[in-house]
Amino acid sequence: MATIEKPFRIVIVGGGLVGLTAAHILSKTDIDFVILERHEILTPELGSLLSLWPPTLRIFDQLDLQDTLEPVLNPVDHGVSMSADDGSILLSHGYGIKVVHRPLFVEALYQSLPDSAKARIRVKKHVVKVNVSDDGVLVECADGTVERGSIVIGVDGVHSRVRQCMQAMEEGRAAPSISETPKSPYVTTYKMVFGSMPIPPTLPKNVNHECASGRVSTQLLTGNSLVWFGVYEALDKPTSERIKYTEKDKEEVIKRWGHLYAAPGVRVRDVFGLQNGNFGMINLEEGRVDKWYWNRIVLVSDAIRKLEPHAGLGYNSGLADVVVLVNKLRRLLETTRSPDTKALEALFANYQEERGKEEPIVHAMSMRRARSYAWLSPMDKIMTKYIIPYTNFGIYSTNRIYGPVVSRAPILDWLEEKSNTKNVQIPYVHHPIDKGGKSKNALYRSGHRGCSYCSGTPVLP
Numbered sequence: 001m002a003t004i005e006k007p008f009r010i011v012i013v014g015g016g017l018v019g020l021t022a023a024h025i026l027s028k029t030d031i032d033f034v035i036l037e038r039h040e041i042l043t044p045e046l047g048s049l050l051s052l053w054p055p056t057l058r059i060f061d062q063l064d065l066q067d068t069l070e071p072v073l074n075p076v077d078h079g080v081s082m083s084a085d086d087g088s089i090l091l092s093h094g095y096g097i098k099v100v101h102r103p104l105f106v107e108a109l110y111q112s113l114p115d116s117a118k119a120r121i122r123v124k125k126h127v128v129k130v131n132v133s134d135d136g137v138l139v140e141c142a143d144g145t146v147e148r149g150s151i152v153i154g155v156d157g158v159h160s161r162v163r164q165c166m167q168a169m170e171e172g173r174a175a176p177s178i179s180e181t182p183k184s185p186y187v188t189t190y191k192m193v194f195g196s197m198p199i200p201p202t203l204p205k206n207v208n209h210e211c212a213s214g215r216v217s218t219q220l221l222t223g224n225s226l227v228w229f230g231v232y233e234a235l236d237k238p239t240s241e242r243i244k245y246t247e248k249d250k251e252e253v254i255k256r257w258g259h260l261y262a263a264p265g266v267r268v269r270d271v272f273g274l275q276n277g278n279f280g281m282i283n284l285e286e287g288r289v290d291k292w293y294w295n296r297i298v299l300v301s302d303a304i305r306k307l308e309p310h311a312g313l314g315y316n317s318g319l320a321d322v323v324v325l326v327n328k329l330r331r332l333l334e335t336t337r338s339p340d341t342k343a344l345e346a347l348f349a350n351y352q353e354e355r356g357k358e359e360p361i362v363h364a365m366s367m368r369r370a371r372s373y374a375w376l377s378p379m380d381k382i383m384t385k386y387i388i389p390y391t392n393f394g395i396y397s398t399n400r401i402y403g404p405v406v407s408r409a410p411i412l413d414w415l416e417e418k419s420n421t422k423n424v425q426i427p428y429v430h431h432p433i434d435k436g437g438k439s440k441n442a443l444y445r446s447g448h449r450g451c452s453y454c455s456g457t458p459v460l461p
């Protein structure tokens with residue numbers, strides 16, 4: 001008698017930024033999925049900034065999201081690095097990225113999903129436990145409901161419950177109770193107060209101002225109609241504790257740093273004074289976890305790495321994780337619709353190996369950027385005040401550090417790319433496979449051989 005293959009089904013835990021983008025990707029495949037999100041509303045309460053780097057815009061092109069997202073994208077044409085203490089300009093430079101207001105971006109991502117994908121998003125589903133068996137997973141929610149599937153993808157952020165359950169099962173112990181606050185695998189060196197508001201008429205549009213000082217920095221970025229601002233402050237001592245800040249904590253930070261510059265002629269107290277008090281205050285964790293998968297469970301995005309946001313790489317990196325994972329899953333499912341645990345673990349290991357190669361560079365870029373504004377050491381200050389402005393460091397880092405990471409960013413290898421990305425300044429290594437099954441790119445055809453990334457040649461000096 002022929003065996004009936006169980007249809008493959010992914011249970012995604014977390015309907016945040018990367019979970020929603022994963023819904024777009026999976027809705028272009030024939031893979032069944034469900035998304036469990038603990039909140040009732042997907043849109044975040046507070047409107048922080050989100051910068052999107054070119055490889056992410058490439059994926060949006062593949063997902064037919066360009067037109068939907070165009071109205072919410074803000075170009076940033078110019079960058080100004082300043083001293084937060086005296087307002088002097090350290091460096092004025094071209095910028096050329098796109099930023100979005102997070103709530104508008106989430107709304108656009110959600111509204112542009114096909115109805116069939118929207119129907120797969122279950123809200124008010126707080127996942128409390130994940131169980132695995134030989135042929136599937138069972139995910140339990142706080143309201144007593146369960147979801148069954150073939151694998152679980154944990155996209156549930158910094159304090160990932162899926163990660164907690166996975167690590168406990170791998171180590172043969174019980175998962176921490178839901179009321180406990182287990183120690184984070186990440187370390188917080190900086191905290192941040194942030195907010196947004198309409199641009200005051202005195203400020204130029206589409207400029208990113210970043211102001212440096214000892215252990216504190218400010219940022220004020222203007223888009224087409226909004227301004228996003230933040231104060232980054234180093235903690236007295238790095239910590240892995242989870243801290244919830246109060247209104248009083250926020251007011252104290254603003255008061256303490258009110259005199260610092262946020263843009264030419266604009267001080268922190270001026271900006272926060274114009275706003276109606278709707279600020280956020282959070283810890284900016286940094287770090288990564290060692291193992292990204294176990295059995296039928298795999299983690300992506302903030303559940304495996306947390307980057308300080310100055311370089312704006314968190315969401316962009318999380319999306320790249322999903323792209324690589326779905327590429328590999330699609331290939332495996334072409335050979336069997338019901339892969340066993342061994343085949344899935346091998347695929348997840350391969351995913352971690354591929355994405356893990358970028359990790360040291362992405363972390364170094366994010367950490368360096370944060371410390372070049374809120375200096376933690378005399379060397380940080382010397383770099384920002386005396387080396388970067390008077391050398392070609394900016395060009396060097398674009399060409400030798402940022403550029404190679406951009407050029408190696410993954411693409412959905414099975415989905416057409418409509419825009420021509422052949423003649424771009426930093427050529428891309430990866431291109432989608434042509435309909436005929438052949439890759440447009442020689443490096444891709446050769447199994448990535450010859451690429452400095454894949455051959456392990458260091459990119460950083």
Ligand SMILES: Cc1cc2nc3c(=O)[nH]c(=O)nc-3n(C[C@H](O)[C@H](O)[C@H](O)COP(=O)(O)OP(=O)(O)OC[C@H]3O[C@@H](n4cnc5c(N)ncnc54)[C@H](O)[C@@H]3O)c2cc1C
Pocket residue numbers: 013014015016017018019036037038039048049050051052125126127128155156157158159160161162192194282300301302303309311312313314315316317318
């Ligand atoms: C101030 C700031 C600025 C940033 N700027 C940028 C930037 O410019 N560019 C950039 O690329 N990145 C930026 N980042 C990073 C970016 O926000 C994150 O990397 C990104 O949000 C990660 O997406 P995610 O979907 O993995 O996690 P999240 O967006 O945190 O989503 C996780 C989701 O999982 C849900 N969830 C959690 N636990 C459970 C559970 N048990 N059951 C069900 N659901 C659950 C949560 O409710 C949430 O909706 C910034 C971050 C901060 C803090």
